[in-house]
Amino acid sequence: MNLQDRVAIVTGAGGGLGKSHARLLAGLGAKVVVNDMNAVSAEQAAAEIVAQGGDAIGIGASVTDEQAIARMVETVMERWGRIDILINNAGILRDKSFAKMDLADFRLVVDVHLMGAAICTKAVWDIMRDQRYGRIVMTTSSSGLYGNFGQANYGAAKMALVGLMQTLALEGEKYGIRVNCLAPTAATQMTQGVLSSEALGQLSPDLVSPGLFALVRDEAPTRAILCAGAGHFARANVTLTHGAYVGGSAEAADGVVAAWDDISDRAGEVVPDYGFTQAEREIASAGHDLPTMALQH
Numbered sequence: 001m002n003l004q005d006r007v008a009i010v011t012g013a014g015g016g017l018g019k020s021h022a023r024l025l026a027g028l029g030a031k032v033v034v035n036d037m038n039a040v041s042a043e044q045a046a047a048e049i050v051a052q053g054g055d056a057i058g059i060g061a062s063v064t065d066e067q068a069i070a071r072m073v074e075t076v077m078e079r080w081g082r083i084d085i086l087i088n089n090a091g092i093l094r095d096k097s098f099a100k101m102d103l104a105d106f107r108l109v110v111d112v113h114l115m116g117a118a119i120c121t122k123a124v125w126d127i128m129r130d131q132r133y134g135r136i137v138m139t140t141s142s143s144g145l146y147g148n149f150g151q152a153n154y155g156a157a158k159m160a161l162v163g164l165m166q167t168l169a170l171e172g173e174k175y176g177i178r179v180n181c182l183a184p185t186a187a188t189q190m191t192q193g194v195l196s197s198e199a200l201g202q203l204s205p206d207l208v209s210p211g212l213f214a215l216v217r218d219e220a221p222t223r224a225i226l227c228a229g230a231g232h233f234a235r236a237n238v239t240l241t242h243g244a245y246v247g248g249s250a251e252a253a254d255g256v257v258a259a260w261d262d263i264s265d266r267a268g269e270v271v272p273d274y275g276f277t278q279a280e281r282e283i284a285s286a287g288h289d290l291p292t293m294a295l296q297h
Contacts, residue, residue: 003028003217007076007084009033011116014038018034022056025216034049044058059072069120069123091113110157124136134175135217136165136177137215138162138181144156182208208228238271240277241266243263244262
């Protein structure tokens with residue numbers, strides 16, 4: 001019972017991976033809010049947790065509906081007085097090659113995955129800051145990290161969530177808020193027809209959810225990207241090579257081409273502590289010892 005008395009919200013938890021997440025958190029002692037745009041599914045999933053001795057409520061609300069999410073958060077605060085964990089899991093697929101993709105489907109996928117996560121996170125952010133404790137998990141994907149044919153909309157949204165995680169982890173650090181990403185591979189309604197039936201047989205959502213505990217416990221890391229599937233777990237990182245100084249002469253364009261192998265050499269690459277690490281290294285490479293940032297907010 002390592003999450004005893006913690007309060008967790010899991011979006012898109014009426015079935016599939018979200019439901020598995022909700023069950024795991026409840027089993028670890030958390031009070032769980034099962035959110036789903038289908039209120040019946042949310043309430044049924046919550047009832048199953050309660051029947052097994054857990055503490056849960058189901059709330060129907062679309063993550064893209066700011067007012068509905070605000071009402072959900074208000075309900076949780078009235079019931080339990082705090083929110084410790086937010087799992088941004090809700091999502092949809094509209095797979096097509098980019099040439100055949102309607103921009104309306106591009107916007108819809110970005111709206112649900114990216115804006116939905118932003119709306120839910122914004123709704124709990126001040127609560128977590130005030131209580132000086134919070135654990136937030138964004139659901140990213142290998143489709144965003146590395147690309148997948150036919151998933152330009154999904155991949156764009158999922159990589160955007162990594163950027164959101166990176167920044168919120170920095171902004172939340174002094175308030176005890178830790179923000180991470182989970183990149184799951186699981187047999188769910190979303191992956192039917194995307195992965196082979198043989199692969200899906202090895203990819204139970206229950207084999208992903210155990211990784212969640214590492215990201216939400218008191219000793220959780222921050223800014224981690226955890227890849228999980230079939231009981232296997234790995235870390236993904238956004239790295240920066242050492243690079244090469246080319247300068248700004250009239251021949252600089254040719255210089256970049258000539259130095260391409262050195263620019264691409266991964267020996268000594270780093271995982272930057274923050275975005276301006278790039279600028280700092282570039283200015284230093286040009287031979288200048290100068291402050292990079294004008295003002296920190």
